[in-house]
Amino acid sequence: MRSTITSCSLLWAAVATVVLSQEDRSRLPPVKALALQKAISKKALSTKAHELEDIAYSTPDRNRVMSSEGHNLTVDWITGYLDQLRDYYTYEVQPFIALYSESNGSLEVAGEVIESVVFEYSPSAEVEEEIIAVDNLGCEASDYPDAVADSIALISRGECEFGLKSALAGAAGALAAIIYNNEQGAITGGTLGEPPRPEGDYVGTVGIAKADGLSILSVLEGGGSVTGTVVTESDIRNVTTFNVIAETIAGDHSNVLALGAHSDSVFAGPGINDDGSGTIGILEAAIQLSNYSTNNAVRFCWWSGEEFGLLGSTHYVETLNDTAGELDKIKLYLNFDMIASPNYIFATFDGDGSKYNLTGPPGSAEVETFYRKWFKSRGYNITATAFDGRSDYQAFADNGIPCGGLFTGADETKTRLLYEKFGGEQGEICDPNYHTALDNYDNLNFDAFVPMEKALVASVAEYATSFGSLPEAKKARARGVEDGKIMRRALADESFVMKGHTKLWRA
Ligand SMILES: [Zn+2]
Structure with missing residues (x-):
């Protein structure tokens, strides 16, 4: 319809x-x-x-x-x-049921609000924990150190999709994830992809600018600890939407x-x-x-x-x-x-x-x-x-x-x-x-x-x-x-x- x-x-x-x-x-x-x-x-x-x-x-x-x-x-x-x-042309309006997601949220790092975006299909979460850096680009389960459990994972964008990173963070026991851009500027939005995923359940996941990610990382690499507060609120539900297909x-x-x-x-x-x-x-x-x-x-x-x-x-x-x-x-x-x-x-x-x-x-x-x-x-x-x-x-x-x-x-x-x-x-x-x-x-x-x-x-x-x-x-x-x-x-x-x-x- x-x-x-x-x-x-x-x-x-x-x-x-x-x-x-x-x-x-x-x-x-x-x-x-x-x-x-x-x-x-x-x-x-x-x-x-x-x-x-x-x-x-x-x-x-x-x-x-x-x-x-x-x-x-x-x-x-x-x-x-x-x-x-x-x-x-003949044309068809093709209805289909799709999983819709609308998310809001915020990120504070060491008490300061950082500009962030919540990824589509991110579950709702409210987490205040230590931020732990993930190795490499976070595309392998082995990139996630044990310390990530019950903490917030900090992951670079790149190589694999956002959803895999969020799922692997969840599988490693992280309570939330922050993905920072690998190009200049903010991550302006994105999707984790329709759940479920075989690698694990998604955790509340936000995206931030490269510069913000690197500044957290530099504190962590200097041996310091950083506390973050990730809040994500998501409305995820089925909707009906439409493709249009026309043919000569x-x-x-x-x-x-x-x-x-x-x-x-x-x-x-x-x-x-x-x-x-x-x-x-x-x-x-x-x-x-x-x-x-x-x-x-x-x-x-x-x-x-x-x-x-x-x-x-x-x-x-x-x-x-x-x-x-x-x-x-x-x-x-x-x-x-x-x-x-x-x-x-x-x-x-x-x-x-x-x-x-x-x-x-x-x-x-x-x-x-x-x-x-x-x-x-x-x-x-x-x-x-x-x-x-x-x-x-x-x-x-x-x-x-x-x-x-x-x-x-x-x-x-x-x-x-x-x-x-x-x-x-x-x-x-x-x-x-x-x-x-x-x-x-x-x-x-x-x-x-x-x-x-x-x-x-x-x-x-x-x-x-x-x-x-x-x-x-x-x-x-x-x-x-x-x-x-x-x-x-x-x-x-x-x-x-x-x-x-x-x-x-x-x-
Ligand atoms: Zn496009």
């Missing part, structure tokens, strides 16, 4: 109504990359970004968190546009190009780059594609619950898995999560594993090559981003479906090398407003958004026409399922080294 704020489609849907019979559709010209690229305007992206921000700001919480009024209105806004394209009526439905972006934001703000930009990016592609015919069917997916741990995309892939052959029909999945970052990089997924030592399923390397060529041929630099499990491609990759996509950077620091390639602010993170109230319209970078959108529609034209450049699908998927498992195993294997990359999980 979808939420019913019907006035929304009247308010937001500004596209011309396209009324096509089946005959009309077959007369549409075949899609071409250049034509689609030409149809992309800054104005269309900008208008939609304003509309999304207005949606968030029209609600008391000023965000678009899964199951909130702002998110339900976002779903209505998407379907409002799709309603104008009914003769070109025409085209070969056994050969599907799927594109995805997440429609939910974090609590802190309206999420106009994360992932308003991807949401708008695939919506605008869907609108422009409707002027053309395609050989393959094209499926546009707006996922809910990404910020709680990829809930919508995971649910969707599970439902497809229930019907034999459904997953086999998807020949490629492309993900767009943040494509207008203020201090942007132009990145595509490291499909061939050359940069991060982690390849995508067969076909992913060819998709990386496609995007690299596109950017290079237009005089842009391009870099790779890791398949690190931080966005909605993961469930597809786990099932051996080739994956790719575009990304302009989140909380990774712009190194000198990246600065030389892309300009901007060296030493600053790619999106300084990442997961904050300032991730709004004013901070979108259209110098990134417009070329990213053009590349996005170029890939739609390419793969809506043919998957000929990808390895032969069936054999590839058989190998790819194994590759998806290899990705998972690699991420869980302590001897695995992800080159040049120490962070993991949507934070």
Whole structure:
């Protein structure tokens, strides 16, 4: 069941109504990359970004968190546009039940309040105890010294997900955990991932800035002791939320190009780059594609619950898995999560594993090559981003479906090398407003958004026409399922080294 704020489609849907019979559709010209690229305007992206921000700001919480009024209105806004394209797309609003978590809390260290954030799915706790530093990055049970029992564990962010650290702290007997950032600045939010976890129960877990973590650590390393007070209060309950899945009526439905972006934001703000930009990016592609015919069917997916741990995309892939052959029909999945970052990089997924030592399923390397060529041929630099499990491609990759996509950077620091390639602010993170109230319209970078959108529609034209450049699908998927498992195993294997990359999980 979808939420019913019907006035929304009247308010937001500004596209011309396209009324096509089946005959009309077959007369549409075949899609071409250049034509689609030409149809992309800054104005269309900008208008939609304003509309999304207005949606968030029209609600008391000023965000678009899964199951909130702002998110339900976002779903209505998407379907409002799709309603104008009914003769070109069928669409489904897919409800699912998800575990929601809303947490508040505080941290005091040696009697002083430290700016902190409580991780989603953190249990409620009130603990005043000594803080004990954990060895290494706290990704192994052996990193937790005996002294951590009945105390507060202090752990660096990095290498493994927040949830594993919290669970291992709990298993070691800690009563609460503090995770400090491994990049400059605060941890602005994050999820432990839906419980339960095999490693143990979560403990109340807060995130703090790197500088605050290091100053506690320096006292501890100097032989001093530090007392902390961790207070976490959590409202954790099941909610119903919605994915939106639209597919071209025409085209070969056994050969599907799927594109995805997440429609939910974090609590802190309206999420106009994360992932308003991807949401708008695939919506605008869907609108422009409707002027053309395609050989393959094209499926546009707006996922809910990404910020709680990829809930919508995971649910969707599970439902497809229930019907034999459904997953086999998807020949490629492309993900767009943040494509207008203020201090942007132009990145595509490291499909061939050359940069991060982690390849995508067969076909992913060819998709990386496609995007690299596109950017290079237009005089842009391009870099790779890791398949690190931080966005909605993961469930597809786990099932051996080739994956790719575009990304302009989140909380990774712009190194000198990246600065030389892309300009901007060296030493600053790619999106300084990442997961904050300032991730709004004013901070979108259209110098990134417009070329990213053009590349996005170029890939739609390419793969809506043919998957000929990808390895032969069936054999590839058989190998790819194994590759998806290899990705998972690699991420869980302590001897695995992800080159040049120490962070993991949507934070
Ligand atoms: Zn995102």
